[in-house]
Amino acid sequence: MELTIYTLKSLAQVISDPYMALILFLLCVFLYRKNKKITLMQKMMVGERFVSPLELTLSQLVLGIIGGIIGSVVLSNLGVMFHENSGIELIFLFSFFLMIIKPRWICFSYSGALLGLLVIAINFFKDNGILKSIYISNISLDVTSLVVLIAVLHIVEGFLIMIDGDRGAIPVFSYKDEKLVGGFAFERYWPIPIAIMLLTSSATGISSGSIDTPQWWPLLKGDVNMKLMATSIAMMLPMYGVIGYKSVTFTESKRKKVFVSGVFNIVYGLIMVALTPIANFGLAG
Incomplete structure (x- = not known):
């Protein structure tokens, strides 16, 4: 329970911290402009708009925050953690870039793959003596935690799609x-x-402050993190990411389409979580 409370207190910083609040404001402006275009397209296609841009933006904001809170609590209780030099914050930065550059690719699986490729490249250059930076050369990424992070975010995405994915649908x-x-x-x-x-x-x-964890924690025991925990302190870093859904249907109703898409995302995330212990213990080959 104390771990959950600490997670919620850490998340409060995304609103109280001026820098994080500015990021949220810019995200809302970006979403509002996109939603304004959507309502204009609705009006062009059917002669009227179904909902206002403000309503579309507020639903994204509120449901996104709720989804992020639930996802963060699940991650902290599972024991998903990363070394401070893991570069894990880049996965959320990648989600912003993908939203702007190629919205269809806005998926944490893609962002995680980009981070994985970056780590592989850094390790290659480090082994060949090309990289001399202490920070970069000491990068340490726990693959087990990365997979579970992506899985949990997929599950959160699935529920968001099921609940809110059909809002602002454009007739085509x-x-x-x-x-x-x-x-x-x-x-x-x-x-x-x-x-x-x-x-x-x-x-x-x-x-601010350290975390007093229970005896059973962490449930997730990645090889890299378990070695680092002996000499490290676990702290919380709040940040923003973006989850997206872009699709089209000509054969299903709006509700059925988003329901099926959401279920697929949830099942995919659950399968990833279920297979993580197998891979961690070396039973997956």
Whole structure:
């Protein structure tokens, strides 16, 4: 219970901290502008808009915050943690870039893959003596924690899609088999606050106070992190990420489409979580 309370207190910083509040404000402005375009397209297609841009933006903001809180509590209780030099914050930075550059790729699986490739490249250059930076050359990423982080975010994404994915759906038309077929295009984004647990050798500069963890914690025991925990302190780092959903359907209703998409995301995340212990104990080959 104390771990959950500490996680919630850490998440409060994403609103109280001026820098984090500015990021949230800019995200809301970005989402509002996109939602304004969506409502204009709705009006062009059917002659009226279904909901206002403000309503679309507020639902994204509120549900995203709720999803982020739930996801953060789950992650902290599972014991998902990263070394302070893991570069895990980049996975959330990548989500911002993907939202702007290629919205269809806004998925933490892609962001995680980019981070993994970056770590592989850094280790390659380090082994060949090309990198001399102490910070970069000491990068340490626990793959088990990374997989579970992505899995939990997929589950959160699945529920957000099921609940809010059909809002702002745009009626679209296409010729199929020489017939005019109607359907819907979906494009939704949710800013989520996430509190990531970091292992650091210093208690300063990350959060206020240390965490008194229970005896059974952590449930997730990654090889890298378990070795580091002996000489490190676990602290919380709150940050923002973006979860997105973009799709189109010509054969299903709006509700059925987002429900099926959400279920697929949840099942995918659960499978990733279930397979993590197998891979961790070396039973997956």
